[in-house]
Amino acid sequence: MFVCTGTHAALPEFKEIRSIFLIQNDIFFLLKDYDTEYTEHLRSYHLKDHTSKGHTVKSLFQLADQMPQFAYKVYGKLFITTKHYIPVTE
Numbered sequence: 001m002f003v004c005t006g007t008h009a010a011l012p013e014f015k016e017i018r019s020i021f022l023i024q025n026d027i028f029f030l031l032k033d034y035d036t037e038y039t040e041h042l043r044s045y046h047l048k049d050h051t052s053k054g055h056t057v058k059s060l061f062q063l064a065d066q067m068p069q070f071a072y073k074v075y076g077k078l079f080i081t082t083k084h085y086i087p088v089t090e
Contacts, residue, residue: 002047002080003029004065005058007088011036014047014069014080015056027060034078044079047071 004012015031022028032055034047060066064087069080 001068002071003031003063003068004086005031005056005062006064008036010088011038012045012064012082012086012088014045015058016071017068018055029058029060029063031056031058039079042074042079042081044072044081047078047080049078 001017002014003017005015006013014036015033017029018032019030020027021030033050035050037046037048038044039046067084069082071078071080073079
């Protein structure tokens with residue numbers, strides 16, 4: 001599953017949830033970083049694995065959108081089609 005952690009270049013920034021931690025009653029996520037591109041033909045976001053980026057730890061309150069998203073593979077490429085509006089501010 002993926003979550004939106006913010007924006008970059010006027011696009012939502014999605015990260016994959018790798019692990020969830022509960023520390024002193026606060027929820028934290030270990031997230032894998034991806035690059036995001038919008039594919040207008042599919043009306044979806046194409047996620048590209050970026051080798052130089054690693055992992056990030058964010059709390060639940062640091063997420064731009066707390067609704068988890070599911071990714072689909074199309075011809076070996078990873079896509080997210082959002083089910084609701086995610087506000088993008090730059």
